[in-house]
Amino acid sequence: MIIAVSGTPGVGKTTVAKLLAKKLGYDYVDLREFALKHGVGEMKGEELEIEIDELAYHVEKDLRDKNVVLDGHLSHLMPVDQVIILRAHPKLIGERLKERGYSKGKIAENVEAELVDVCLLEAIDENENIIEIDTTDKSPEEIVSEILDLLNRGIKRRIGIVDWTKFYDEILPYLKLGGDDEWA
Ligand SMILES: Nc1ncnc2c1ncn2[C@@H]1O[C@H](COP(=O)(O)OP(=O)(O)OP(=O)(O)O)[C@@H](O)[C@H]1O
């Protein structure tokens, strides 16, 4: 069984995927490293540009018969049995990416992606089995317990649990609005 852990950059995928793999006794696979190992994708400056179909082919071929937790922001586009989409208050995403020293433009792009459910919508296009988890104010242990509890109860689909637009006022300062030059 392949379980994908996906979500907006900084949402906690790696933290949760490693702990989930440990609790389940599954192998942990970093999708970016997996892609590099298979020679999928090209470095464009600092970013790795990945051919999705080619990566999906390797996931199918190499991981299909294994018990794996697949970590990465493209993992929800792979041929997996279960997708977990981690969600977090966009303000939290903004603060975490600010700590990493991301540019304002890059922070805005990712805060907006979280606000408008980009990963979830992409996942819905590809897979039936999608569980969304709101990670806001929860410890990694609590998040993993919530995932395991749902899986143990045979729940494979649980979506539409967050609506960040309720917090628009708190999110606005992180967004790129209008054509201000400050936003490079
Ligand atoms: N549940 C949590 N509570 C508090 N802090 C967390 C939680 N999960 C992750 N973090 C912290 O948030 C930061 C980002 O976490 P992590 O690296 O796991 O995210 P990611 O989704 O894998 O990021 P990327 O998309 O860049 O790979 C780290 O500093 C991590 O320690």
Ligand SMILES: [Mg+2]
């Ligand atoms: Mg990560």
